[in-house]
Amino acid sequence: MPDSQRIRTLSVLLAGAALAAACGDAPVAPDPAEIPVGTVSGKVVAPGISAFGDITARVRWGTQDETAPVAPDGTFAVPLYDEVEGFGTLTLEPGSEEPVHPGWILLTPGDVNGGQGTVVLAPRTWTIDAGTYAGTEVPIDPEMAADPRVLPSYWGFYFPYSQQGFLQTVTDNTRWMADLRSWPQDRFPLRLALDHPGSNTALAPEDSAAFWAHVTVMEEALGFDVFRPARTEELQILGGTRRAANAVLVQIDTNLPVRGTIRINPTDPQTYALRADARTWSGTGVQDFDLVSSDIWYGVVQFDAVERLNDRQLVIHELMHILGAGHGCSWASVQTYCASLATDVPTPADVAHLRVLGELRALELEHRTRWGVAASVFGHRVVTLGLAPIPTPSLVYGPVSRPGDWLSPTIEQPRLPESRGFTLEDGGFAGR
Ligand SMILES: [Zn+2]
Numbered sequence: 001m002p003d004s005q006r007i008r009t010l011s012v013l014l015a016g017a018a019l020a021a022a023c024g025d026a027p028v029a030p031d032p033a034e035i036p037v038g039t040v041s042g043k044v045v046a047p048g049i050s051a052f053g054d055i056t057a058r059v060r061w062g063t064q065d066e067t068a069p070v071a072p073d074g075t076f077a078v079p080l081y082d083e084v085e086g087f088g089t090l091t092l093e094p095g096s097e098e099p100v101h102p103g104w105i106l107l108t109p110g111d112v113n114g115g116q117g118t119v120v121l122a123p124r125t126w127t128i129d130a131g132t133y134a135g136t137e138v139p140i141d142p143e144m145a146a147d148p149r150v151l152p153s154y155w156g157f158y159f160p161y162s163q164q165g166f167l168q169t170v171t172d173n174t175r176w177m178a179d180l181r182s183w184p185q186d187r188f189p190l191r192l193a194l195d196h197p198g199s200n201t202a203l204a205p206e207d208s209a210a211f212w213a214h215v216t217v218m219e220e221a222l223g224f225d226v227f228r229p230a231r232t233e234e235l236q237i238l239g240g241t242r243r244a245a246n247a248v249l250v251q252i253d254t255n256l257p258v259r260g261t262i263r264i265n266p267t268d269p270q271t272y273a274l275r276a277d278a279r280t281w282s283g284t285g286v287q288d289f290d291l292v293s294s295d296i297w298y299g300v301v302q303f304d305a306v307e308r309l310n311d312r313q314l315v316i317h318e319l320m321h322i323l324g325a326g327h328g329c330s331w332a333s334v335q336t337y338c339a340s341l342a343t344d345v346p347t348p349a350d351v352a353h354l355r356v357l358g359e360l361r362a363l364e365l366e367h368r369t370r371w372g373v374a375a376s377v378f379g380h381r382v383v384t385l386g387l388a389p390i391p392t393p394s395l396v397y398g399p400v401s402r403p404g405d406w407l408s409p410t411i412e413q414p415r416l417p418e419s420r421g422f423t424l425e426d427g428g429f430a431g432r
Pocket of ligand 1: 326
């Protein structure tokens with residue numbers, strides 16, 4: 001506890017004692033400046049961690065800078081002594097020995113005395129529990145997982161962009177978005193069908209055998225049974241563009257202009273959505289951020305030729321997208337466009353970051369928190385790296401944003417965005 005706070009807490013206690021002692025006589029009023037006007041209360045949670053040690057909760061609001069320790073059960077309550085307006089921030093600051101990354105959250109006045117919020121913190125490391133890499137401890141890096149150099153990032157963050165083959169062009173770098181996606185854990189192994197009726201060319205048994213051999217390699221790396229073979233006749237094929245409920249279809253379309261592409265269901269913003277106007281508090285070029293975290297319940301993979309089923313890298317790459325992984329140039333990966341980092345099986349960093357994304361999403365949903373994966377990304381940037389909470393893309397192809405109006409009085413509460421589809425084209429995937 002900082003000295004200033006210790007003295008103030010002490011003076012509040014003394015004032016209370018004086019008030020009690022004076023009961024029945026003339027009451028002694030405590031100094032109003034020493035009585036909290038409210039508290040910001042919350043609880044931290046993290047995958048695989050049930051007891052917390054050295055973590056400080058800090059609220060900065062205007063000139064106020066107040067802290068409180070996080071209790072072993074994760075709860076905290078930071079007192080504020082002055083009225084608040086506009087935005088404040090809450091940071092969770094772990095000591096160097098703690099196994100979690102920091103968290104960063106934007107506060108609005110309704111959060112003071114607004115009940116207990118939950119903050120999901122990312123683990124600093126993840127130990128892979130099964131498969132090829134069982135026992136491997138992998139550093140978890142929220143900044144690298146959200147790195148927007150290749151869009152979308154591994155954890156699904158992106159600036160709006162258009163894609164033509166290999167070239168991704170940022171079309172709006174004032175808006176930072178994320179589709180944080182994964183399948184509910186109880187759906188595995190997912191039913192997967194090579195979709196003969198949905199393909200415009202014949203699939204031979206040897207093509208199927210080659211495809212499933214790649215799936216087996218992928219499952220050994222991920223350490224669990226991801227897919228099980230299904231026939232399209234067993235699946236519930238939905239109307240509109242061909243797709244199957246709670247299953248994955250793999251199709252060959254020789255008219256496809258790219259080598260491979262995937263579709264998953266649009267996000268359901270009712271699951272978890274956060275959208276805010278960043279102009280009043282951010283120092284970056286980003287003016288809005290717009291995050292949606294929701295479950296996947298169908299996936300379709302398309303290849304432009306039957307020979308692609310023999311391409312281990314392409315097959316696994318597209319199936320990793322079906323599981324919710326984006327791209328990246330941050331580590332050796334089956335999901336990278338950066339040739340020197342390319343592999344044809346998921347690497348330990350791929351496996352651990354995909355698993356942690358799923359774990360963080362599950363905690364978001366369980367605790368109905370307004371700030372989930374984003375709090376970890378922002379916390380790592382602000383507290384650990386000393387950066388602005390939201391990145392600016394290092395490669396800007398699109399129009400440069402105009403300076404924001406930093407004094408705009410607009411305060412937008414989080415609201416539900418429109419549903420977005422999510423497609424990826426891997427036309428120029430040039431890893432090998
Ligand atoms: Zn891709």
